[in-house]
Each structure stands twice: as structure tokens, then as C-alpha cells.
Amino acid sequence: MKQKAVILDKVYNPQDFEDRIYKQWIETDSFKPVDDNDKEPFVIVIPPPNVTGILHMGHGLNNSLQDILIRYYRMTGRPTLWLPGTDHAGIATQSVVERRLWEKGVDPRSLGREKFLEETWKVALDHKSTILNQLKKIGSSCDWSRERFTLDEGLSRAVREVFVSLYEKGLIYKGSYLVNWSPGLKTALADDEVEYKEVKGKMYHLLYPVVGSDKKVEIATTRPETLLGDTAVAVNPNDERYKNLIGKEVIVPIVNRKVKVIADTYVDPEFGSGVVKITPAHDFNDYEIGKRHNLEFINIFNPDATLNENAPADYVGLTREEARKKIIKDLEAQGLFVKEEPHIHQVGHCYRTHLPIEPYLSEQWFVSMKGMAEKALKAWEEGKIKFFPKKWENTYTHWLKNIRDWCISRQLWWGHRIPVWYCKDCGNMMVLREDPDKCNKCFGTNIEQENDVLDTWFSSWLWPFSTLGWPDETEDLKRFFPTTALVTAYDIIFFWVARMIMASLEFTGEVPFRDIYITGLIRDKKGRKMSKSLGNGIDPLEIVSEYGADALRFTLAFLAAQGQDVLIDKESFQMGAHFANKIWNASRFLLMNLEGRTLIPFDSIEKTDIDKWILYRLNNAIQRVRASLEKYRFNDAAQAGYEFFWNDFCDWYIESSKTSLNSDDEKEKDRIVSMLIFILEQALKILHPFLPFITEELYQKLPDTNGQLITAAFPETREDWQYVEEAQDYEKLQELVKALRTLRSEFTIPPSVKFSTIVKTEDKRVLDYFSAHAGLISSLAGLSELSIQSEEPDKTGSVAIVGKGFEGFAYIRDVIDVPREIERLNQRIEKTEKIYEKVDKKLSNQGFLTKALPEIIEEERKKHRELAEQIEKLKAYKKLLEE
Known part of the structure; x- marks a missing residue:
């Protein structure tokens, strides 16, 4: 049957068909996995984007790579599932809604919990729709019929099942501990949510009077405002300077509190003055010392990091910064301030607000992680999971080996409310899978649910199996779990990747995926991370x-x-x-x-x-x-x-x-x-x-x-x-044509100007192949005449080229301006020699060879060789033209 020509538009315009094609895929259910039980499925669960986020270039990279894998394995015939969804993003979403309400002049807390949650659901659903449409715009072939949300009914049930189960196993507990507190968000954070930054601060030297004498002991601290909560002073027991002080009392200035001088090996005699003030309620190291020495814990801060009623009356309500200035001023007035000096140190900051966190004593819920971490390490040791690239295994194993218990409670309204109820009549605490209507001990109805919600990551660490229907034994769970691969960014290896592995091993006995591909970061051309503050971000939809x-x-x-x-x-x-x-x-x-x-x-x-x-x-x-x-x-x-x-x-x-x-x-x-x-x-x-x-x-x-x-x-x-031999033959033809094209470029011969060429070869296969394709060679190289022969040609007026198994002689003198070309070659030779001399001088410099990285030196040596070859070639061309 004779075909008709298909006429495409002259200009390629993706806007003409991209939306139409995507709609066609949706209408034909092309993103759903095929029913084929004989082939192993290929499954990816999407790293759920924050519901209040927008698609940035990092998402563009991450989701493009996932879709490439999905489309490839779909075409290989494997049942392929890319399961989409979004994360409720507790802190981020509540912050967005609170900010909007404040802009309207409404105090979020004045709404009450239920009304606030109604407002938050509206924002979340609106944003969820936006980001999913953005994913569709870049071609993401997710099975949208299986879309999940970390606060949907099924995932909420999974979260509750895990919480109660871990509590019943003794792995979830509640207690008053020092936690990372975000004053901006007014909630506790997990260790992993704290970003440490190098800060140019100060070391302040203060004097504490010794009780019963006129002596004073010098103390060095970076946070003088916390002295209001000091309950001891510590020295190293082996520090000869202060052995006579151990057991005595000193007076904490401003509050005039008598505290003991204790001995603890934690104290570094070389740091500061060798004497350390101990504030157990506001420093993690001091907290441990306080427990060892049975010290009093005095919390001096409100949730917003202003001073509370445990501080002197004229300090109450001051911010940390204001309190610091006043402390220094008051100490100077009392003659108890020695000096301040520059001090660079690491300070923990909230990963959301980027403000300094406050170590804060409060009652929180925790998960004991050590046992689960050991299982996750063993899975890696046994090769059940693999990282691509392999180097990220070090990050994974280091975090698991040094893991601390996970603070999972957050002082928010938006999120999974902790499934714990308290009876106001008998004090009974109930941890239940279903909401109770009465106390299961005294049967009274005066009960109240825990106010706190769970950390967002507590729902997303269940993502690979909760999205497939767990805790029910669904068909999807049987067919698609464990999933195949995870594609994600390096910054959540411990936030999310390691926790998913721990949760999956704990509740399913399986790793959640086999392969973990860690993407690189998107940076600008200067190597800077893209950010709003730098203004160097790129909108993928643009x-x-x-x-x-x-x-x-x-x-x-x-x-x-x-x-x-x-x-x-x-x-x-x-x-x-x-x-x-x-x-x-x-x-x-x-x-x-x-x-x-x-x-x-x-x-x-x-x-x-x-x-x-x-x-x-x-x-x-x-x-x-x-x-x-x-x-x-x-x-x-x-x-x-x-x-x-x-x-x-x-x-x-x-x-x-x-x-x-x-x-x-x-x-x-x-x-x-x-x-x-x-x-x-x-x-x-x-x-x-x-x-x-x-x-x-x-x-x-x-x-x-x-x-x-x-x-x-x-x-x-x-x-x-x-077809190895046929490929080798054509590659020789390509080599000849490329050499002739290079020659044309070197001598700036325009495509319209043709020249004759003779190819000499003693290899019969090459001779026969080139002869059979002489017309094609002439067409591709723009030749007026081509002769293929085994005899030595007359080389007069030619420029030679050499290939594997043949020599070529291009007769170009008649088609170029020889004097002009010689002058041009002289200029190129002079310019190239100058560059060569600079590189040569650098490589002769012992200082450069000592200090430079090996790869930089090798790059310079490579450049040196290439320039030498270029000079030699240009001089050969010039010599040929001068003959």
C-alpha cells in the first residue's frame, strides 16, 4: 500500500500537543500497572511534597528522574506503579495558615482548635491541587487513582496503629526531658530538625563571689543570660587550680542564689577559665551533669523564649537578646563583669524559622530508636538495601550508630493528634486505637485527648506500606510491597530514608525498597545552592x-x-x-x-x-x-x-x-x-x-x-x-570524512568550494570499501574529485591527513589564498605558543606542583600536551603551503 506524506508544522512548538498528549494518557489509563502476575513489579512511592509547597527545580529533577525510570520499566513490560501523594507538613502548613490569619488581623489561637483546622484544611486542599497539577505539567506518569495524603483516613489509621503498637511494646514513652525548642514555632523539634551554623559570637567572662570569703571565681560563658537558671558551678576534679573550691558554695549574681561547686570530668580545664556555670534546664551537657549530681532544674524561659516568672521581676518578658544586654549592664554595675572576647562556635537553629533553638525542659513523647536502628543497620550489612552512589552509606550508618531517641510530639494543632486520653476524675491514661467515650478504669466520661500532635515524619516514615493499605492485607500491599526504588535528596537520609527502613522492618519484616538513589543538589552556574534569598532559583514551570x-x-x-x-x-x-x-x-x-x-x-x-x-x-x-x-x-x-x-x-x-x-x-x-x-x-x-x-x-x-x-x-x-566488520568499515569512512571536514575548517574553506582528494591505502578491504562509496564520501566531504588507489600519488600542492589504514592528500592550494592562509597560520601559531608558554611556566613552578590538587595538575598537563600537538600541526600546515 502506497503511503501518503505526513506533514508536520515547520516550527516545533511543544505547547501545541503536550497538554493534549497528557490528557490522552490519563483517559486511556496508561499510568496504571498492567495485570501480569508473571513479571516482578517495578514500584516507586513518590517522596511526598509538602502540601503547602510549590514545585521548585529540585522537585523538577527528582520527579523527572523518577518518571524516566517508571516509563522505562513500563516499556519493558513489568507491572509498573508510581504512587503519588502529598505530605501534610505539620509545622510548615500551620505556619502558612497562622501567617495568613495574622495578616487579616486574626489571632489564630482565638479561633479555637476546630475552627483553625477547618481553615487549614481549606488551604491544604487548595495547595495540594496546585502541586499535583504542577507534577502533571512536567509529565509525571503517576497512577493518580492511588493518590494518598498523610492525613487521609487510611494513613491516619496506620499512624494510630503504629503509635499504639510501639507503646504496647514499651518503645514509646512520655517524660520531662530537655528538648530542642523552636521559640518561633513554639514547639519541640527532633535532633535532626536542628541545623548547626557557625556563629561569630562572644565569650563573656563573669565573676561569681565565693561564699564566706572575699574571693571571686571567674567563669566564661557564651550565654550570660542563662545564669538566672544556674544551679551549680563545675570544675574538673583533676584541675589543681580549683581543687580547694570543690564542695564550697558560690553566689550566682543578679539572683543571689547560693550554689555548690561540683567536680565533673566533663569540664575541660583548657576551655575558658576552666570553671563552668551549670544551667541544667537550658543546656544539653548541663542537663546530663544535673542528672548525675541531682541538681535543681530551673526553667527561666517562656515558650517564645522570653524570660518567665522564675527570673527577677525586672527581667520578666525580656527576649534572650534583651536579657543578655541587661545582664552585662547589671554585672558591670556590681563589678562582676570581667571582659568579652570574640568567639566562633556552632549554634543550633530551627530548620524552619532559621532562628536559634532553645534547649527547653518540657514534657514530651519519645520513641526508643536503638533496637530499630540495629535492625536497619543489619539490613544494610546483609545487602538488602543499596545506595546509589555508594558514598551515602556512610551518612546512613553513622546516623544509625549514633542515634538518639526521637521526640515525636509537637505543640501544634495541624497533624495527627496523639491517640492518648486522660481521665480527669481518676487520672487514668489510655492509649487506644479507637476513640473512647469513657474511662476504661473508672468508666467516667470526663476524659480529654492529648493536645499535642505527632511529628510530620511519624506519618511519612510509614509511607511505603501505609500508602498500599497497611495495616490491612490489601491486594496492593501483597502485590507491590516491598517497593523497588527510592529517588530522593541527601538531606533527608536520616529524616526519612532511615526511618522508613526502620518502620518497615518493625511492622512488615521487610525493607521498604532495595535501591536508594540520592540525587545531587541543583545549583546555579557559580555553584551556589538555589534559594529565595539569593534570588537565583529557577521556576520549572517557567x-x-x-x-x-x-x-x-x-x-x-x-x-x-x-x-x-x-x-x-x-x-x-x-x-x-x-x-x-x-x-x-x-x-x-x-x-x-x-x-x-x-x-x-x-x-x-x-x-x-x-x-x-x-x-x-x-x-x-x-x-x-x-x-x-x-x-x-x-x-x-x-x-x-x-x-x-x-x-x-x-x-x-x-x-x-x-x-x-x-x-x-x-x-x-x-x-x-x-x-x-x-x-x-x-x-x-x-x-x-x-x-x-x-x-x-x-x-x-x-x-x-x-x-x-x-x-x-x-x-x-x-x-x-x-555487524562488527561493517561497523569498522563505516567508521573508517567517517574518519576520512571528519578529517577532510576538519581540514576545510582549519583553512576556512566554505562548503560551496570543492577540492579534489586522493586516498592511498594498501589495505584491500579499505580500498574496496572506499571505492564502493566514493560518491558518498565526495558528497559528505564536499569534494570535486576523489581517487582511491594503492599507488603513491603526486603530493604537490596537497595537505596530508592520516587515518587507520589509509593516507589522504587534499589538493587545496588552488582553492585558497595561500599568502593569506600563511599569514593566518602565523598568527594562530604565535597565539597558541603564548598560551603554551604560560602553561609550561605554571608546570615548571614547584609551588604550583606542591599546592595544587592532583586533578588540577593533570588537567594542566593535558592542556600542555594538546597545545604542543596543535602547534606542531599548524607548523606542518604552514610548511606545506610554503613549499
């Missing part, structure tokens, strides 16, 4: 609007080298856009050539040696893309697809086919068009995971394709395409 989703995805994948950060700016995405444009234009050219053609089934096509070369290259590309994706080497996979399509297919095979396309032989036209369309179809399949929209649009315009590309089979390598 890129989609300007260049298309395919350009966004392909560029990110192409740059995502395993273990490295991605450095980009807006212009970087032009690379992906140019590639998509190349795919469009090449396809447009081939589809136009369908007119009047009768297509031949692939296996019936008589293959030429050049056809066999492209099949060899196709085989190689398929193998590289498959192997790279299965090892999470996204940039290698993208590069393999790019090189095959742009270089092998477009630059060489299509160009080599134009002689046949332009011939008068109708059968040859049918044959070559059939080959070209077949290779195009295979190339679109290879590229689909990276550029899903354009490949789907073009695939559906190809003749004889059935259904959609998204569910088509990914190409497999074939033994009968291992």
Missing part, C-alpha cells in the same frame, strides 16, 4: 512554558551525573530544546518522504553495509541506555540516546541515505524509506522516557504503529545486529 516539558526533563537528566550536583541557569535548557527541535525536524523530513512509498517489513528489507552499521549503532545505543538506567546512571543513558539520534542517525545515516532518497530507483526509495522509518521508530522508543511528549506525538504519526508509545515495548538488543 521553563516548561518557554521550552517545553521535554526540554526541562532531558536537560536535567543529561546533567544528572551520579554523585554530582547539577549546575544550571535558564540558558542551560536551550540544550534540551535544541535536541527536541532536532528530533522534530528530522522526523518532519522523513515523514515528508513517505509520499508514494510502499513500506517493506523490516525483516524483509535487504540491508546494505551502511544499514548494517546503523543497526550496529542502534544495538549499542539500546544496550547503553538499558544498562545505564538499570544502574541509575541517568546522564549516561541520556547521552547514549542523544548521541545515537543526533550523531549516528541524523548526521551520518540520514545524510548517507540522501543519495538513495534522491535516486530514480523507486524500489531503492521504498527500501531506504522503510529502513529510515524503522530506525526512527526505534529511536523514539529509546528516547521516550526522557522526552515523552514529543516522542509520543511523533510515534502516533508514523505509519503502521498501533496504540501509544507509552505502552509500547522498549527495544531489545539483537544478536543478529552485531
Whole structure:
């Protein structure tokens, strides 16, 4: 049957079809896993974005890489599930809602809990819809019918089951402990939510009078305001300077509190004055000393870090900063202030507000982590989980080996309310899976639920199995758990990754996934992390609007080298856009050539040696893309697809086919068009995971394709395409053409100007191959005449080129301005020699060789060699022209 030409628009415009294609995928249920119980499923649960967040470039990278994997494994025929969802993000979401209410002049607490939660649900659902639509815009092929939310009914039930179960096992407990407190958020934080920053602070030297004498002891501290809560002074028992003080009392200034001088080996005699004030309620080290020595714990702060009623009356209500200034002023007035000096130290900050945290004594709920951490370590030791790249195993194991109990209670309203009830009549505490209506001890109805909610991570650490229906034995849980891979950022290895492994082992006996791919960070071209404060962020949807989703995805994948950060700016995405444009234009050219053609089934096509070369290259590309994706080497996979399509297919095979396309032989036209369309179809399949929209649009315009590309089979390598000898022959042809093109470029000979060439070879295979393809070589290199021979030619007026098994002689003197070229070569030689001399001088500098990194030195040596070769080549060209 004769084909009709398919006419594509001249200009590639992704806005014309991306939304239409995505809608088509949704309408055909293309994102749902196929029913095939014989094949192992490939499953990813999405790292749930915060419900109040917006898609940033980090999300763009993370979700593009996940979708590449999902689309690839879907095409291999495995039942493939990418389960989407969002996180209620307790602290972040409550902060957003509170800020909005304050802007309206409404105090959030004045609404009461229920009304506040109503307002928060409205905001959460609105934001949830926005971010999911953003994910769809970049082509995420999630099974939206299985979408979950960490506060939905099913996940809430799972959270309660885990809390009660851990409590029954004795792994959840409540107590008054020192915790990391965020004054800005007015809630406790887990250790992992504290960011330590180097701060240029001060060391303050103060004097504490010794009781019963006129002596004073000098104390050095970075936080003089906390002296209001001091309950001891400590020295090292081996410090000879202060042995006579041990057991005596000193007076804490301002509050005039008598406290004992205690001995504790924690005290470093070399730090400060060697005497340390002990404030057990506001310092983690002091807290441990306080427990060892049975000291009094005095909390001097309110939840917002202002001074409370335990401070003197004229200090109550002051902020930490205000109290510090007043302390110094009052100590100076009493003659008890010695000096202050610069001091750089690490200070913990809240990961949300970025304000200094306050060690704060309060009643909180904790999970005992040691036993679960040991199981998670063992799973790694036994090879049940693997990190890509491997270096992140060190972060994982270090955190597990040094784990502390997890503070899981948060003083918020938005979140999973802790399933604990207190009887106001008899004091009974109930930890239950279902809400009670009366006390199970005295049967009174005067009961009240715990006010605190659980840390957001307490729901997300159950994500891989709770989203599949646990604690019920659902079909999804049986079929898709454990999941296959996790793609996430390094900064939540301990927040989330390690905890998911612990929870899954504890409640299912299985690891939640086998492979953990840790993405790099997105940075700007200067290597800076993208942030609002620097104003260097890039909105992925802006890129989609300007260049298309395919350009966004392909560029990110192409740059995502395993273990490295991605450095980009807006212009970087032009690379992906140019590639998509190349795919469009090449396809447009081939589809136009369908007119009047009768297509031949692939296996019936008589293959030429050049056809066999492209099949060899196709085989190689398929193998590289498959192997790279299965090892999470996204940039290698993208590069393999790019090189095959742009270089092998477009630059060489299509160009080599134009002689046949332009011939008068109708059968040859049918044959070559059939080959070209077949290779195009295979190339679109290879590229689909990276550029899903354009490949789907073009695939559906190809003749004889059935259904959609998204569910088509990914190409497999074939033994009968291992045309090694044919590939080697064509590669020699490429080497000759490239050398002639380089020569044309070196001597600035325009494409319209042709010159003659003689190729000498004593290798009969090369001689026969070049002779058979002399017309093609002439066409590709722009030659006026080409002779292939085994005899030595007359070299007069020629410039020599050398290849494997052949020599070439390009007769260019007649087509160039020789004196002008000699002058140009002199200028290039002079410029290159100057650069060479600079590099040579650097490599002769012993200081550079001693101080520079080995890779920098090797880079300079490489440059040195290349410049030397370039100078030698330019001088050879000049000599030839002067003869």
C-alpha cells in the first residue's frame, strides 16, 4: 500500500500537543500497572511534597528522574506503579495558615482548635491541587487513582496503629526531658530538625563571689543570660587550680542564689577559665551533669523564649537578646563583669524559622530508636538495601550508630493528634486505637485527648506500606510491597530514608525498597545552592512554558551525573530544546518522504553495509541506555540516546541515505524509506522516557504503529545486529570524512568550494570499501574529485591527513589564498605558543606542583600536551603551503 506524506508544522512548538498528549494518557489509563502476575513489579512511592509547597527545580529533577525510570520499566513490560501523594507538613502548613490569619488581623489561637483546622484544611486542599497539577505539567506518569495524603483516613489509621503498637511494646514513652525548642514555632523539634551554623559570637567572662570569703571565681560563658537558671558551678576534679573550691558554695549574681561547686570530668580545664556555670534546664551537657549530681532544674524561659516568672521581676518578658544586654549592664554595675572576647562556635537553629533553638525542659513523647536502628543497620550489612552512589552509606550508618531517641510530639494543632486520653476524675491514661467515650478504669466520661500532635515524619516514615493499605492485607500491599526504588535528596537520609527502613522492618519484616538513589543538589552556574534569598532559583514551570516539558526533563537528566550536583541557569535548557527541535525536524523530513512509498517489513528489507552499521549503532545505543538506567546512571543513558539520534542517525545515516532518497530507483526509495522509518521508530522508543511528549506525538504519526508509545515495548538488543566488520568499515569512512571536514575548517574553506582528494591505502578491504562509496564520501566531504588507489600519488600542492589504514592528500592550494592562509597560520601559531608558554611556566613552578590538587595538575598537563600537538600541526600546515 502506497503511503501518503505526513506533514508536520515547520516550527516545533511543544505547547501545541503536550497538554493534549497528557490528557490522552490519563483517559486511556496508561499510568496504571498492567495485570501480569508473571513479571516482578517495578514500584516507586513518590517522596511526598509538602502540601503547602510549590514545585521548585529540585522537585523538577527528582520527579523527572523518577518518571524516566517508571516509563522505562513500563516499556519493558513489568507491572509498573508510581504512587503519588502529598505530605501534610505539620509545622510548615500551620505556619502558612497562622501567617495568613495574622495578616487579616486574626489571632489564630482565638479561633479555637476546630475552627483553625477547618481553615487549614481549606488551604491544604487548595495547595495540594496546585502541586499535583504542577507534577502533571512536567509529565509525571503517576497512577493518580492511588493518590494518598498523610492525613487521609487510611494513613491516619496506620499512624494510630503504629503509635499504639510501639507503646504496647514499651518503645514509646512520655517524660520531662530537655528538648530542642523552636521559640518561633513554639514547639519541640527532633535532633535532626536542628541545623548547626557557625556563629561569630562572644565569650563573656563573669565573676561569681565565693561564699564566706572575699574571693571571686571567674567563669566564661557564651550565654550570660542563662545564669538566672544556674544551679551549680563545675570544675574538673583533676584541675589543681580549683581543687580547694570543690564542695564550697558560690553566689550566682543578679539572683543571689547560693550554689555548690561540683567536680565533673566533663569540664575541660583548657576551655575558658576552666570553671563552668551549670544551667541544667537550658543546656544539653548541663542537663546530663544535673542528672548525675541531682541538681535543681530551673526553667527561666517562656515558650517564645522570653524570660518567665522564675527570673527577677525586672527581667520578666525580656527576649534572650534583651536579657543578655541587661545582664552585662547589671554585672558591670556590681563589678562582676570581667571582659568579652570574640568567639566562633556552632549554634543550633530551627530548620524552619532559621532562628536559634532553645534547649527547653518540657514534657514530651519519645520513641526508643536503638533496637530499630540495629535492625536497619543489619539490613544494610546483609545487602538488602543499596545506595546509589555508594558514598551515602556512610551518612546512613553513622546516623544509625549514633542515634538518639526521637521526640515525636509537637505543640501544634495541624497533624495527627496523639491517640492518648486522660481521665480527669481518676487520672487514668489510655492509649487506644479507637476513640473512647469513657474511662476504661473508672468508666467516667470526663476524659480529654492529648493536645499535642505527632511529628510530620511519624506519618511519612510509614509511607511505603501505609500508602498500599497497611495495616490491612490489601491486594496492593501483597502485590507491590516491598517497593523497588527510592529517588530522593541527601538531606533527608536520616529524616526519612532511615526511618522508613526502620518502620518497615518493625511492622512488615521487610525493607521498604532495595535501591536508594540520592540525587545531587541543583545549583546555579557559580555553584551556589538555589534559594529565595539569593534570588537565583529557577521556576520549572517557567521553563516548561518557554521550552517545553521535554526540554526541562532531558536537560536535567543529561546533567544528572551520579554523585554530582547539577549546575544550571535558564540558558542551560536551550540544550534540551535544541535536541527536541532536532528530533522534530528530522522526523518532519522523513515523514515528508513517505509520499508514494510502499513500506517493506523490516525483516524483509535487504540491508546494505551502511544499514548494517546503523543497526550496529542502534544495538549499542539500546544496550547503553538499558544498562545505564538499570544502574541509575541517568546522564549516561541520556547521552547514549542523544548521541545515537543526533550523531549516528541524523548526521551520518540520514545524510548517507540522501543519495538513495534522491535516486530514480523507486524500489531503492521504498527500501531506504522503510529502513529510515524503522530506525526512527526505534529511536523514539529509546528516547521516550526522557522526552515523552514529543516522542509520543511523533510515534502516533508514523505509519503502521498501533496504540501509544507509552505502552509500547522498549527495544531489545539483537544478536543478529552485531555487524562488527561493517561497523569498522563505516567508521573508517567517517574518519576520512571528519578529517577532510576538519581540514576545510582549519583553512576556512566554505562548503560551496570543492577540492579534489586522493586516498592511498594498501589495505584491500579499505580500498574496496572506499571505492564502493566514493560518491558518498565526495558528497559528505564536499569534494570535486576523489581517487582511491594503492599507488603513491603526486603530493604537490596537497595537505596530508592520516587515518587507520589509509593516507589522504587534499589538493587545496588552488582553492585558497595561500599568502593569506600563511599569514593566518602565523598568527594562530604565535597565539597558541603564548598560551603554551604560560602553561609550561605554571608546570615548571614547584609551588604550583606542591599546592595544587592532583586533578588540577593533570588537567594542566593535558592542556600542555594538546597545545604542543596543535602547534606542531599548524607548523606542518604552514610548511606545506610554503613549499
